[in-house]
Amino acid sequence: MLLKKKHKKTVTQVNRDKSPPSVWGDILYLVSKLLMVGFVLAILYFFVFGLLRYNDDGMKPALKDGDLVVYYRLDKRYSIGDLLVYSYKGKERVARVIATEGSTIDINENGLIINGSPQQEQDIYKDTLLYKEGASFPMKVPAGQLFVLGDNRTTAVDSRAFGTIPIQDTHGKVVTVLRRRGF
Known part of the structure; x- marks a missing residue:
């Protein structure tokens, strides 16, 4: 009976001609990675998120x-109470959504009235x-519009x-606020 021997073939190749990576190659690799990260951050900043340094008293x-305000550009489905960023007379402003399409707003000696109901608002210390x-x-x-008010009703420039x-x-x-005072 003949037995066949199985031979394991191991191939070990050592490329002695290959030189170690150069410092310039490492630097080029690092710079290309930094450019890619910068490109992704630029896309996020210009198309997905926005950053606003808030310079007003209207939302105290x-x-x-x-304060630094970070806002999300892609979601324009607003609910009552959301903070949003908008422009008025060339200045970016922040305000709170008070009413959405179809709501009836009245401001009189009794204060803010939405759809016939007087509003008692938390954290609003001044009369509207x-x-x-x-x-x-x-x-x-x-339809397709919003009524917004600033929290500091005496100084805010808003839908009134x-x-x-x-x-x-x-x-x-607005998705988050970064406190930045004393700089």
Whole structure:
């Protein structure tokens, strides 16, 4: 009976001609990785997220002068109470969504009234008053628009001054606030 021997073939090749990686190759690799990270961060900043240094008193106590506001540009489905970023007269502002399309807003001596119900708002310490030359009330929020107010009702420039804002004209929904004071 013949037995076949099985031979294991092991191949060990040592490439002695290959030189170790050069310092310039490592630097080029690192620079290319940094450029890729920078490109991804730029895409995120310009198309997905926005950053705003808040310079106003209109949202006190929620936001204070010097805070950094990070907002998400892609989600424009706002709910009552959301903070959003928008522009008015060339300045980026932050305000709170008070009413969405179809709601009826009235501001009178009894305060803020939405759909016939007086509003008792948490963290709002001043009365909601009308601007002398602003929007007229009562008003119904048109389709595709929002009614926004600042939390500091005495200094905020908001929908009482210019009426409702179109949703497509908003920049995005605030996702976080970074406190930045004393710098």
